[in-house]
Each structure stands twice: as C-alpha cells, then as structure tokens.
Amino acid sequence: MGGLSARTEDGFVPRTREVIAARVDRVADGVVSLVLVTPDGSPFEPWEPGAHVDVHLGGGLVRQYSLCSSPGDLSHLRVAVLDVPGSRGGSRRVHRELSAGDTLEISEPRNNFPVRDSRKYLFLAGGIGITPLLPMIERAERAGREWRLVYGGRSRAAMAFAGQLADTYGDRVELVPEDERGRMDLGAVLSLPRAHTLVYACGPGGMLRAVEELCMGWPPGTLHTERFAAAALGPGATSGPFEVELARSGKTVSVSAERTVLEAVEDVGVRVLSSCRQGLCGTCETAVLSGEPEHRDAVLTGDDAGSTMMICVSRAAAGCDRLVLDL
Amino acid sequence: MTIAPAGGVITLPDDPFSPANITDPYPMLERLRAHGPVTWLETCGAYAxxxxxxxxxxxTDFETYCSSxxxxxxxxxxxxxxxxxxxLESDPPVHTVMRRALTGVINPATVRPLRERFTGPAEEIAGELVARGEFDVVKDLAERYPLRVFPDAVGIPEEGREHLLPYGNMVFNAFGPQNDVFADAFAHADAHSAAILRNCARENLDDTGFGARVWERVEDGLISAExxxxxxxxxxxxxxxxTVFGIGNTLACLSRTPGAWAALRDDPSLAKFAVDEALRLESPFQKFHRTTTAPSVLGGVAIPEGAKLLLFIGAANRDPRKWGADADRYxxxxxxxxxxxxxxxxxxxVGQPIARLEIELVLRALAARVETIEPAGEPVPLVHNVLRGFASLPVRVTPRS
Structure with missing residues (x-):
C-alpha cells in the first residue's frame, strides 16, 4: 500500500503502540523512508510479508503503509511514503514536517496481501507499489524459490529501492523506467500463463486493472493484488497465532502463522475431507459457528462468506483471535 | 506418429488396454510401479x-504437460x-475462461441446495431395494440414481436421456486406443452425439438448471455460445x-469389508470419508493422457517434447510410497x-462436489436401512478403456431392525 488508503475498516479498531521515527531518509525522488523503533528498543511483534500498519500522524491523520523492512529483523520497521501532489495530508505531513526522533503511533501489523508458498513467483510493481513486494522477494529468495520482478516507474531516480534490487538480485529484476523504456509491457510479461506460479502485483489502479485483465487466462487463485486506492479494506489477517475451537470434537487448537487451519485440525486427529489444499476445489468447506474468517480461497462467493470457510487456506481475520468451527 | 523413447527408460511390454488388464488392472499397475514411477510402454507408444x-x-504442471x-x-x-x-482438452488461457464460467455455475453455494433435492430419490430407491433383499448395485442403483437426479439438475428434457450413458461411454473410451472396446462404444456414435448436442442448446434447457446458468455466462460476455x-x-x-461407477465402486468396497459397513451404519457421518477412500482405492477414472510441450525430466526419466504420457490414476492412488504398505486395502x-x-x-x-454428494446420499440412505451387505455372486467387471467399474455387482442386504 502506498499510503493513500483512508481508514475504512468495518468497525475494527486495531491495537496501537508508540514508536519513534529513528530515521527519515529520502530514498528516491518523492519517496521518504521511515525507520521506526520502539521507545525502549524492544523488538516488534512478528509480521508476514504483505503486512501493513496504520500510521497515526497526529491531528487525526491515519494512513496505512506497507511494511518494507525485513520480516526477519524485528529490531525496526520500515515504511516508504510517496509524496503525492494533491495529497489529503498524510504524505505531505511525512515529507514536510516529520523528522528523525519524532514520536508516532502505529497499529499492530495486519495483512491484506498475504503470500502463499509457491514454487515460482512473478512480482509486478508500479511505482511505490514496490514496498510490500520487498519482503515477499526476500522471503522467496531465502526459501530458494524461482522468482522474477518487473518494476516500472516514471524514471530511475523516482523508483525507490531500484538500484539496491538490481545490485542484489541481478537479472531477476527487470527495471522499466518509463522515460527510458516506455511503460511496462504487461502484455508480454503475462501473455503465457505459467504453471506453479503466483503473481503478486502492487501499483496504481490502471496498472492493476491491466494486470487483472491479462491474468483472466491464468489459473484461478494465481493473481494477488494490492491497490493504493482507498478501497474499503477488510480487516486483513492477523499475523499472530489464533485459536480454533472445534465445537463437535470439543477440542481447541492454536494455529500459528506457519500452519494452515486444516493442518492444525488434522494435527489433533480431527478428520476433515480435503483435496486440492489450495483453496480451489471447495472440498474442505467448513461451517463457521462464530468468529470472523479471512477468506483466501477462489471458490466462495460473497453470499456464503459469512457462514463457511475453506480451511485449507483461509484464516482468522485480524481482531478475531478465536474461530469456532463445526468440526 | 510415435515418439520414440530417449535412452535410460525401462521399456515394458504390458498392454494396459488388453481385456485382462482392463478387467483387473491392479497386478499390472503394481508391475509398472515396481519398474519405476515412469516407464515406456511399447504397446502404447507412451510413457507410463x-x-x-x-x-x-x-x-499440476499444465505448462509442461498440456491437455490440448x-x-x-x-x-x-x-x-x-x-x-x-x-x-478437458484445453489449456490456459482458453481453459481458464471456460473453467471460470463453470465454477461460477457449480460451486459450494449452488451445490448446497441439491442436498435436499437429491435426498428424496436416494431414500426412495434405497427403501425399495432393501425391501427386495437382493439386488444388482449397478443396474438397480448406480445407473438409476444419477440418472434420476443429475439430468434434472442440469435441466435437460426427458427426451433423449437414454443417450447419456452411451455418450459418456464413448467420450471416456476415446481416451484409450481405437480397439474393439472403442468400436463397440462408437457403434451408434452419431445418434448419441446428436441427441446430446440437442440437449446442450439453450432452448432445450429449462430455466433453472446448471445448463441455463452456463448459458447466462454468454450473456455476461464471459464465453461464446459455442x-x-x-x-x-x-x-x-x-x-x-x-458417478455411476463411483457409486458402484464404493458399494463394491463396502460389501466386501463388513467391518467398514458396520462402522458406517453406526456413524453415518463417516459416509463422506467412506466415499473418499473408495474413490482412492477403486478410482472410476483410471487413466488418460497428457502431452509434453517441452523436454522434461519426470521421475528421473528424460522425456522429449511432444511425447504422450499415460497417467495411471489407479496406480497413483495405490502407490505405497504415498499411502503405505497397505495401500491396496479399504x-x-x-x-x-x-x-x-x-x-x-x-x-x-468441476463436478466433484456433486459426485461426492450423490454417492454420500446413497450411502446414508442405505446406512439408515441396511444392517449387513454382502456380495451375492461374482461381480462382473466393466470392459472399458479408461473407466474402472462393474457391469454387474449383485449384493444381498439384511434390513436394520
């Protein structure tokens, strides 16, 4: 998320904490990076690639920014903020008024753009949309996955982290500065649907609409996007563990970030039918008796989303620390 | 044209489409696995x-192993x-659009209401058969029940339903070679094809079934009329x-495993697991081909581009490396x-939830009425190029008191 999102969540108020902006650096034309630390130097809670935080900028201004530091290093968090002409205040404030040492309030990290494990990844970034992809790339690299990034922006100087990405990862990163090479040729990148590949795209609305259109022929569940726009965000998934109560079996299991609900349920010996384990076939559909699921499958339509979930991929929504399932 | 195998692959003489291997596939499947996960079948000109x-x-690798x-x-x-x-014979992106249209029509939300509609006929047929005491699972139940409920769910007219089984028989047999089995299946091909195609036309489908809902996707602009x-x-x-063979095969497993039947009878919520295990052990759709789009290495075997691979679902579902030493047991x-x-x-x-539902409802209807079920004669295996099932499966049941 590039920071234009208003706070439009369904009544869900995340916990917040005070942080200090340890560093405020200009990392590209019009892009400032904030390195945030806790006042007592204690580490932050774990978070997953794709997560964002609400940043309370004072005067009632709350903006959401994707975390772009390393999820493996919890000594600090980093967000990058684009200076948007005509901004409603958030980016102006960060760019004009914030300086190192200032205190801010941020929410706990939440994730509306979670990354599923996959053999291969295609990352597509437009402008400041690179931010949520950075931790994803790091995760993919560390896990030894095959990946490729195509990153477009106005000019090389305006593309945050471009040099660092190219230096670190070489030809797996394709930079497309518009003033040198024209716009990203998404048609060429996406023309042939690939197997075992997930596509993660973040950028301006026009780019994402084009990506969505071009991915119509890719397998369902392939494309994952995050928009800058102020679309109403669901609460996202919590990064922390959550409890699942199995009403019929009388058991309760804790689901850590690394496990699926299905795996956790199987671990305690409760039988569930499943098949694809990728949120595609609908076989593991389970009735939700209470709690709010965060749906990550490609099967459920909006109509059923309240009452059932595909436990092979879906999780608990942020703010919901207990799901009760009819198992 | 046959693509000759590259070196380093074990060549086997087995013919998976021979009458003996069709009627009892499992000894051959074990032999195939014993020679490695990928072998070359001389009779087929294909990698097994x-x-x-x-x-x-x-x-799962549609890019290397295409369906087109x-x-x-x-x-x-x-x-x-x-x-x-x-x-089935298309790849992305063409496949994806068609699949999206189908998934929009058949999904958990649209299949859920079928449970109630499909329960009555299952109970009615089960009641009648249990009263009889002895019956043929295939003729009296497995072929009857899906034909009672499924064509209505699709919304096709009564007229021409007799072509459904013969047409399905053609379609699946054509995934094998053009042998005698194929020739038999295609004996009246034109009549069956014409009747089925007539029922695919929008004007011949009722307004509420899955068929009409597929056509709505044309109005949405997602797919063409063709x-x-x-x-x-x-x-x-x-x-x-x-589904016919799914029902038959599930009851074949249960009728020869009395303990499993007793467990199911005492806890009907096991029905869906009983179905799943039966589909694993006696998979109705046993084999079909894929084609390589590029050279690949599979199971340690180098495979050239343009080669045909014959996938043995029945072998995979009994592979001891996946299912353990007792993989052959129900x-x-x-x-x-x-x-x-x-x-x-x-x-x-895409019809998986409907198939599972139909078989589960049959089991539940029987479990509520049947104390014991046992074979009442030798089952007659179906002679079919790729489907595994029975032409006849006589059983004897005792009613629950």
Missing part, C-alpha cells in the same frame, strides 16, 4: 506414469479429434458415468484426502 508424486506433478494434445493416445493438435475439443454448448456437453458427458480410518481420483490442478473435476 504410475507413481503418485509423478502423476501429481504432471497434473488430447486425453487420448493421439496428439489432437496434429490430428483432429473425433469432436471439437472440450474443456463454448457454452461445449460446457453443457462437458457436464452431460462427464457427470453421469463417473480402510475407513485412512486419511484418503489428496488422492487424485478427481484429478488435481486446473482440470480437477
């Missing part, structure tokens, strides 16, 4: 893929098939035979989830 892991890999070469032994990209390619007709055809060709306690009886990946059976 018999390991679970390797079958799973082929099913056809599910039969011929490469229909070079050599036209007997009918316009179906959704594609809509092909998708309704896919429902009609894939939605009956497979075990109601087994976690059978993840088997490939419905395929896997993009082409995984």
């Amino acid at each position: 893929v018999a390991g679970f892991e390797e079958v799973y890999e082929v099913l 070469g056809g599910l039969g032994p011929r490469d229909i990209r070079r050599d036209a098939g007997w009918r316009p390619p179906s959704i 594609q809509a007709a092909l998708l309704v055809r896919a429902l009609l060709s894939a939605g009956v035979d497979t 075990d109601l306690e087994r976690q059978a989830s993840g088997h490939v009886a419905f395929g896997m990946g993009l082409h995984q059976c």
Whole structure:
C-alpha cells in the first residue's frame, strides 16, 4: 500500500503502540523512508510479508503503509511514503514536517496481501507499489524459490529501492523506467500463463486493472493484488497465532502463522475431507459457528462468506483471535 | 506418429488396454510401479506414469504437460479429434475462461441446495431395494440414481436421456486406443452425439438448471455460445458415468469389508470419508493422457517434447510410497484426502462436489436401512478403456431392525 488508503475498516479498531521515527531518509525522488523503533528498543511483534500498519500522524491523520523492512529483523520497521501532489495530508505531513526522533503511533501489523508458498513467483510493481513486494522477494529468495520482478516507474531516480534490487538480485529484476523504456509491457510479461506460479502485483489502479485483465487466462487463485486506492479494506489477517475451537470434537487448537487451519485440525486427529489444499476445489468447506474468517480461497462467493470457510487456506481475520468451527 | 523413447527408460511390454488388464488392472499397475514411477510402454507408444508424486506433478504442471494434445493416445493438435475439443482438452488461457464460467455455475453455494433435492430419490430407491433383499448395485442403483437426479439438475428434457450413458461411454473410451472396446462404444456414435448436442442448446434447457446458468455466462460476455454448448456437453458427458461407477465402486468396497459397513451404519457421518477412500482405492477414472510441450525430466526419466504420457490414476492412488504398505486395502480410518481420483490442478473435476454428494446420499440412505451387505455372486467387471467399474455387482442386504 502506498499510503493513500483512508481508514475504512468495518468497525475494527486495531491495537496501537508508540514508536519513534529513528530515521527519515529520502530514498528516491518523492519517496521518504521511515525507520521506526520502539521507545525502549524492544523488538516488534512478528509480521508476514504483505503486512501493513496504520500510521497515526497526529491531528487525526491515519494512513496505512506497507511494511518494507525485513520480516526477519524485528529490531525496526520500515515504511516508504510517496509524496503525492494533491495529497489529503498524510504524505505531505511525512515529507514536510516529520523528522528523525519524532514520536508516532502505529497499529499492530495486519495483512491484506498475504503470500502463499509457491514454487515460482512473478512480482509486478508500479511505482511505490514496490514496498510490500520487498519482503515477499526476500522471503522467496531465502526459501530458494524461482522468482522474477518487473518494476516500472516514471524514471530511475523516482523508483525507490531500484538500484539496491538490481545490485542484489541481478537479472531477476527487470527495471522499466518509463522515460527510458516506455511503460511496462504487461502484455508480454503475462501473455503465457505459467504453471506453479503466483503473481503478486502492487501499483496504481490502471496498472492493476491491466494486470487483472491479462491474468483472466491464468489459473484461478494465481493473481494477488494490492491497490493504493482507498478501497474499503477488510480487516486483513492477523499475523499472530489464533485459536480454533472445534465445537463437535470439543477440542481447541492454536494455529500459528506457519500452519494452515486444516493442518492444525488434522494435527489433533480431527478428520476433515480435503483435496486440492489450495483453496480451489471447495472440498474442505467448513461451517463457521462464530468468529470472523479471512477468506483466501477462489471458490466462495460473497453470499456464503459469512457462514463457511475453506480451511485449507483461509484464516482468522485480524481482531478475531478465536474461530469456532463445526468440526 | 510415435515418439520414440530417449535412452535410460525401462521399456515394458504390458498392454494396459488388453481385456485382462482392463478387467483387473491392479497386478499390472503394481508391475509398472515396481519398474519405476515412469516407464515406456511399447504397446502404447507412451510413457507410463504410475507413481503418485509423478502423476501429481504432471497434473499440476499444465505448462509442461498440456491437455490440448488430447486425453487420448493421439496428439489432437496434429490430428483432429473425433469432436471439437472440450474443456478437458484445453489449456490456459482458453481453459481458464471456460473453467471460470463453470465454477461460477457449480460451486459450494449452488451445490448446497441439491442436498435436499437429491435426498428424496436416494431414500426412495434405497427403501425399495432393501425391501427386495437382493439386488444388482449397478443396474438397480448406480445407473438409476444419477440418472434420476443429475439430468434434472442440469435441466435437460426427458427426451433423449437414454443417450447419456452411451455418450459418456464413448467420450471416456476415446481416451484409450481405437480397439474393439472403442468400436463397440462408437457403434451408434452419431445418434448419441446428436441427441446430446440437442440437449446442450439453450432452448432445450429449462430455466433453472446448471445448463441455463452456463448459458447466462454468454450473456455476461464471459464465453461464446459455442463454448457454452461445449460446457453443457462437458457436464452431460462427464457427470453421469463417473458417478455411476463411483457409486458402484464404493458399494463394491463396502460389501466386501463388513467391518467398514458396520462402522458406517453406526456413524453415518463417516459416509463422506467412506466415499473418499473408495474413490482412492477403486478410482472410476483410471487413466488418460497428457502431452509434453517441452523436454522434461519426470521421475528421473528424460522425456522429449511432444511425447504422450499415460497417467495411471489407479496406480497413483495405490502407490505405497504415498499411502503405505497397505495401500491396496479399504480402510475407513485412512486419511484418503489428496488422492487424485478427481484429478488435481486446473482440470480437477468441476463436478466433484456433486459426485461426492450423490454417492454420500446413497450411502446414508442405505446406512439408515441396511444392517449387513454382502456380495451375492461374482461381480462382473466393466470392459472399458479408461473407466474402472462393474457391469454387474449383485449384493444381498439384511434390513436394520
């Protein structure tokens, strides 16, 4: 998320904490990076690639920014903020008024753009949309996955982290500065649907609409996007563990970030039918008796989303620390 | 044209389409696996893929192992098939659009209401058969029940329903070679095809069934009218035979495993697991082909581009490396989830929830009424190129007191 999102969540108020902006650096034309630390130097809670935080900028201004530091290093968090002409205040404030040492309030990290494990990844970034992809790339690299990034922006100087990405990862990163090479040729990148590949795209609305259109022929569940726009965000998934109560079996299991609900349920010996384990076939559909699921499958339509979930991929929504399932 | 195998692969003389291997496939499947997950079948001019892991890999890598070469032994990209390619014989991006149209029509929300509609007929047939005491699972139940409920769910007219089973028989037999079995299935091909195609037309479908809902996707602009007709055809060709054999095979397993029947009778919520384990052990759809789009290495074997792979679902679902040393046993306690009886990946059976529902409802209807079930004579295996099932399966039941 590039920071234009208003706070439009369904009544869900995340916990917040005070942080200090340890560093405020200009990392590209019009892009400032904030390195945030806790006042007592204690580490932050774990978070997953794709997560964002609400940043309370004072005067009632709350903006959401994707975390772009390393999820493996919890000594600090980093967000990058684009200076948007005509901004409603958030980016102006960060760019004009914030300086190192200032205190801010941020929410706990939440994730509306979670990354599923996959053999291969295609990352597509437009402008400041690179931010949520950075931790994803790091995760993919560390896990030894095959990946490729195509990153477009106005000019090389305006593309945050471009040099660092190219230096670190070489030809797996394709930079497309518009003033040198024209716009990203998404048609060429996406023309042939690939197997075992997930596509993660973040950028301006026009780019994402084009990506969505071009991915119509890719397998369902392939494309994952995050928009800058102020679309109403669901609460996202919590990064922390959550409890699942199995009403019929009388058991309760804790689901850590690394496990699926299905795996956790199987671990305690409760039988569930499943098949694809990728949120595609609908076989593991389970009735939700209470709690709010965060749906990550490609099967459920909006109509059923309240009452059932595909436990092979879906999780608990942020703010919901207990799901009760009819198992 | 046959692609000759590269070096380093074991060549086997077995003919998976011989009458003996059709009627009892499992000794041959064990032999295939014993020689490695991937071998070369001289009689077929195709690589045999018999390991679970390797079958799973082929099913999920649509890029390397394409479907547009056809599910039969011929490469229909070079050599036209007997009918316009179906959704099963397509790859992304063409496949994705058709699949999206179908998934929009058949999904958990649209299948859920069928449970109530499909329960009455299952109970009615079960009640009648239990009163009889002895019956033929195939003729009296497995062929009757899907034909009672499924055509109504699709919304086709009464007229011409007698062509559904013969047409399905043609479609699936064509995934094998043009042998005597194929010739028998295609004896009245034109009449069956014409009748099915008539029922795919919008004007012949009622307004509420899955068929009409597929056609609505044409109005949405998602698919063309030609594609809509092909998708309704896919429902009609894939939605009956497979379920017939699914019901037959499940009851074959249960009738020869008295302990499993007793457990199911005492706890009918086990029905869906009983179905899953039966589909693993006696998978109705036993084998079909894929075609390589590039050289690949599978199970340690180098495979050239343009080669045909014959996937043995029945072998994968009994692979001891995946299922353990007792993979050949029907075990109601087994976690059978993840088997490939419905395929896997993009082409995984879209009608899976309907098939599972139909078989489960049959089991529940019987479990409520039947104390014991046992074979009442030798089952007669079906002679079919790729489907595994029985032409006749006599059983004797005692009613619950």
